[in-house]
Amino acid sequence: MRKLLLISFDFIREGEPNTSLAIGSIMSYLYTKEEYGSEFEVKHHTINMFSLNSNTTSLDIAQEIAYVDFNSFNFIAISAYVWNEKYLNDLMHILRIKYSFSGKFILGGYQISYSNNPSVEYPNCDLFVDGYGEDTVYQILMGKYKAGLVKSSLEFSDIPSPYTTGIIPISENQSKVRIETKRGCPYKCTFCAHRDLTNNKVLIKANDRVFEELIFFKNMNVNKINILDPIFNAGKDYLVILNKMVSIGLTSLVSIQTRFETISGEKGQEFLNLCEKLNIHLEFGLQTAIRNESILIKRKNQPEKIASVMEELNNRGISYEVSLIYGLPSQTLNSFNESIKFLKKNGCHNIKAFPLMLLKGTELYLEKEKYKMEEKTINEFDIPVVVKSDSFTEKEWLQMKERAEDLEYVNDRV
Structure with a gap:
């Protein structure tokens, strides 16, 4: 079974669910695939940007998620945006060297979709998602793509609601x-x-x-x-x-x-x-x-x-x-x-x-x-x-x- 760890950098404000809509959308799409649980599974860890400050380092972030058995995952996918750009390369390097992650890194988000050459900008990464991630991540988990830049193809209507499916829990x-x-x-x-x-x-x-x-x-x-x-x-x-x-x-x-x-x-x-x-x-x-x-x-x-x-x-x-x-x-x-x-x-x-x-x-x-x-x-x-x-x-x-x-x-x- 192929296992994916999603690491997202989100702005979670007081009163909001701990899972962002972007991640909830990806997870609800993957969870409803018939192969989920038999051929692949997904775990998620969110890093709230409001918990970080100018002194936070990539090592600090790696230590926050050090409870994870990284070698039990085949893939680690990380959201790449302007607000967490400074952490990306060092974080992948630390997870690879210090925590011995031996699988493949996936990056997706605006910083990838709008990069002229992501493999040069992010040399520690293996796969790059250009565009929306729901179906592209699914195709990667199913073995269709092994490395390099992958352009997304998505029917928006195919994505189930992360709320009504319970992926993003909502309380009364x-x-x-x-x-x-x-x-x-x-x-x-x-x-x-x-x-x-x-x-x-x-x-x-x-x-x-x-x-x-x-x-x-x-x-x-x-x-x-x-x-x-x-x-x-x-x-x-x-x-x-x-x-x-x-x-x-x-x-x-x-x-x-x-x-x-x-x-x-x-x-x-x-x-x-x-x-x-x-x-x-x-x-x-x-x-x-x-x-x-x-x-x-x-x-x-x-x-x-x-x-x-x-x-x-x-x-x-x-x-x-x-x-x-x-x-x-x-x-x-x-x-x-x-x-x-x-x-x-x-x-x-x-x-x-x-x-x-x-x-x-x-x-x-x-x-x-x-x-x-x-x-x-x-x-x-x-x-x-x-x-x-x-x-x-x-x-x-x-x-x-x-x-x-x-x-x-x-x-x-x-």
């Missing part, structure tokens, strides 16, 4: 859960890695699967449902899903990521009407209210349309927030402040701002030299952020950072 009055109704994004913002850069597709979950989870959450009295779709109100099924929430009398707080421009016409009005009937919170990733800045990141924001939608949200009393990015191409301290003023002028009282990260595989990552962007590692997870460019100094960036922190303080006080 669970504080928070995360679900998805689609994967990928139809837009092409240059800074974002949510788009499927490998296959350029948006995968849609079958509505009956979504309904099954919503009814389950209602019956369990879940307090908050975070829908992780990059843009929930894109495509053709989002109104159907909202209507289902209304019809089953869902009272959970539902948080969704939305886009201003898609709230238009009859569908836009129906969307807002349904939001009024639900306990819903809308998250708008505006990034900038300055038209020229938005064009450079292929966002093409429409300030007049945005102001109109915010007016309607305010009039209807629909809860929402808007997030900005500081450090964008051509952005200045003044233009960042103008974006904030625009939002406040139009009645937005929940504004958040985050520093620009140059994520591997994105268009902006490749344009670093074009805009003379310089990065520094300054946050608690050692993720590089842009602190200087041809349009702002590091001193001005620090002022933007202070303004962003002031916004967060105001949000916490409200």
Whole structure:
């Protein structure tokens, strides 16, 4: 029997299940295969990023999981993201040398899908999953792939719910859960890695699967449902899903990521009407209210349309927030402040701002030299952020950072 150990680096907040949705999805897919238990089996260990700090080393992480008999596993699969990038090579080396793991390492996640040459970047690894991991990991366990880069092929509707199958345990009055109704994004913002850069597709979950989870959450009295779709109100099924929430009398707080421009016409009005009937919170990733800045990141924001939608949200009393990015191409301290003023002028009282990260595989990552962007590692997870460019100094960036922190303080006080 082939045995797999999944090691994931997750952001598990208070009130959330200890298994992330990404891992739960992989495990529920594998657990329902007829070969599970006879030809292969899977174990999982999560490492909560909130338990780590800047002094945490790969050896510390290896010691945390040292209770495992590594040689009883044929494969160790590790999630690879920007927040745990610094641990990956050393961790594999330590598990191989210090703990005598003799099987094969598998890496999957954004850092692999968007790598130009993962075998060079991660020389201690044997197999690399490019794209979504559910079926690819299954094929590896069944012996189809032995080494190298494996591109994923996945029918989203084939994945059973990790919640209704019990892979992610939910208790009565669970504080928070995360679900998805689609994967990928139809837009092409240059800074974002949510788009499927490998296959350029948006995968849609079958509505009956979504309904099954919503009814389950209602019956369990879940307090908050975070829908992780990059843009929930894109495509053709989002109104159907909202209507289902209304019809089953869902009272959970539902948080969704939305886009201003898609709230238009009859569908836009129906969307807002349904939001009024639900306990819903809308998250708008505006990034900038300055038209020229938005064009450079292929966002093409429409300030007049945005102001109109915010007016309607305010009039209807629909809860929402808007997030900005500081450090964008051509952005200045003044233009960042103008974006904030625009939002406040139009009645937005929940504004958040985050520093620009140059994520591997994105268009902006490749344009670093074009805009003379310089990065520094300054946050608690050692993720590089842009602190200087041809349009702002590091001193001005620090002022933007202070303004962003002031916004967060105001949000916490409200």
